[in-house]
Amino acid sequence: MQGKMIIISAPSGAGKSTIIKAILDSGMDIEFSVSACSRPMRNGEQDGVHYHFLSVDDFKRRIVNDEFQEWEEVYKNHFYGTLKSELSRIWDKGKTILIEADVYGGVSMKSQYGAQALSIFIKPPGLAQLKERLINRSTDKQEHIETRLAKAQEEMDLADKFDTIVVNDDLDTAVREAKAVIQSFLSHE
Ligand code: 5GP
Numbered sequence: 001m002q003g004k005m006i007i008i009s010a011p012s013g014a015g016k017s018t019i020i021k022a023i024l025d026s027g028m029d030i031e032f033s034v035s036a037c038s039r040p041m042r043n044g045e046q047d048g049v050h051y052h053f054l055s056v057d058d059f060k061r062r063i064v065n066d067e068f069q070e071w072e073e074v075y076k077n078h079f080y081g082t083l084k085s086e087l088s089r090i091w092d093k094g095k096t097i098l099i100e101a102d103v104y105g106g107v108s109m110k111s112q113y114g115a116q117a118l119s120i121f122i123k124p125p126g127l128a129q130l131k132e133r134l135i136n137r138s139t140d141k142q143e144h145i146e147t148r149l150a151k152a153q154e155e156m157d158l159a160d161k162f163d164t165i166v167v168n169d170d171l172d173t174a175v176r177e178a179k180a181v182i183q184s185f186l187s188h189e
């Protein structure tokens with residue numbers, strides 16, 4: 001059985017995780033799709049909760065086995081993807097799926113699911129603020145911050161391919177906007 005899907009993409013550091021958490025806590029019948037990834041686990045992350053952490057070899061084996069609905073090598077040897085098993089697990093419960101994906105993965109999922117999916121791009125107010133957020137988060141080393149910023153610029157150029165853009169200038173406003181657009185999407189057949 002298939003249902004509806006919400007896709008959220010953003011350059012890293014745009015505040016996407018906070019917005020996703022607020023949506024999941026808002027009482028709507030939405031469940032987070034736990035992606036698979038091959039990057040190392042960060043402090044505070046749990047396998048099977050934030051991601052299904054896989055080795056690069058295991059990830060590649062699953063690509064060959066056709067286990068992913070979409071996947072991207074977001075950074076060198078850091079693969080991320082949506083498992084088909086995750087989609088059916090959530091849809092079988094009659095719930096709406098919330099997918100977090102990089103911009104290319106988000107565009108790919110929207111093109112596969114069309115009107116069944118709502119794609120939202122979370123836009124940071126500007127690259128300067130984005131850099132500041134990445135530095136403050138300090139989970140990433142300096143060179144990773146530079147890589148992430150370069151990627152962010154590339155990703156911003158694809159914002160127009162999404163159904164909706166939410167600018168995360170003020171977090172409360174961004175959360176309110178995201179929830180409103182989702183509620184409206186879910187209220188239509
Ligand atoms: P992070 O390492 O910061 O958790 O995520 C890095 C990037 O991978 C983010 O842009 C995030 O949205 C993206 N990402 C997370 N899960 C998936 C997924 O299932 N598919 C794709 N294509 N990207 C993902």
